[in-house]
Each structure stands twice: as C-alpha cells, then as structure tokens.
Amino acid sequence: MSIVIVGLGNPGTEYERTRHNAGRLAVSLLAKTEGFDAFTENKKAIALVTKGSIEGENVTLVLPETQMNLSGKAVLPFVKSVKAAKTLVVVRDDLDLPLGVIKMTFARGSGGHRGVESIMRALKTDAFAQIKIGISAKTPKGKTKKPSGEEKVIKHVLGKFSPAEDPLLKKTLKKVMSVLTLFASDGIEKATMEANTK
Secondary structure (H helix, E strand, C coil): EEEEEEECCCCCCHHCHHHHHHHHHHHHCCCCCCCCCCCEECCCCEEEEEEEEECCCEEEEEECCHHHHHHHHHHHCCCCCCHHHHEEEEEEEEEECCCEEEEEECCCCCCHHHHHHHHHHHHHHEEEEEEEEEEEEEEECEEEECCCCCHHHHHHHHHECCCCCCCCHHHHHHHHHHHHHHHHHHHHHHHHHHHHCC
C-alpha cells in the first residue's frame, strides 16, 4: 500500500511563505530533497501531485489546491478507505506549539485545524498520522506565546515567516523530513518517537 503524505496550506503565490503553509513548505522540500519529479496538477483531485519512493516504499505527495478548509476533497481520491488512512500522514501548522517544535500524533482529532477537520469528514475517520509544525512565538521561559483574538490569530497565521525565523524554520523542516523518512522505513512508532523528542 502506497504511503500518502499531504502538505496542508492555501494555494497561490500570496500564501507561499505564510505560517499557515508550513505543511506545504515541508512536503515541497521533501519532494526536492528526495529527488521526486516536479509536482503536476491533478484536476480531478484539485491538487498538485508527485510520486516516487522513500526508503524503497512507494510514496505519493499531495499539495491540495483547494482552500484550507476544503482539503478533504483533495485527499479523498488518494485515500479510499479507512484502512488506507493508516498510511496517510498530514503535515500541518499548529498554533499551540512554538516554532522549532514538531509533534506527531495518530487518531487524535483536529485540534480545531480546519484543514484536518475537512480531511476527517471526507475520510470518515481520524485514524491517520499528523505532523504538527509549531508556528507560535516563545516566551523567554520557552512557553508557547499564542496570539489571542480572532483577528490577531488570522493575521499571525497568514503572516509570512520573518527573516529572523528562517534558520529555525529550516531546522524544523529538516526534522520533519527525517520523521517522514523514518515513517516510510520503520513505521509510525519510531517516527513518533523521533518527532516528539526534543
């Protein structure tokens, strides 16, 4: 069974380096690093897709071209059963974690993320893996410093990563890639251990 890795984000150049597109950034980088062919448009799925292999496993990389809250539409053509969902990894941003921290979970709900909610509705299950990429700031003591109020949250999420955040973002995306590689070669348990170890 092929592994499906989905990088969540909004399509369009204006969203390219926004925090909400952290998942999309990670999966695009994975495709480049692993030498996959260029992404091509799959009109039926409303997604950009490329196929290749990681650690000898067949992998399909999917970047939904729908708006974030309709991501399920783009994922459904590649994950056709609840059983197939077990080989799905959704990579996405997370406001509850600071930049530099990632977390991998399995069958743990959406945490209020609209893209994940849409995928759960489309697949009729939450039994798939997620890699959450922290996008919030940190207090001097290392606690997550989330923006509060809907307006501030939207501004933060749709804001671009600053040049000062770049080195940490690069490091974080690198870690996401090593977790995804481990998922392909060794499965969810080892990947989760790698992701959730500081």
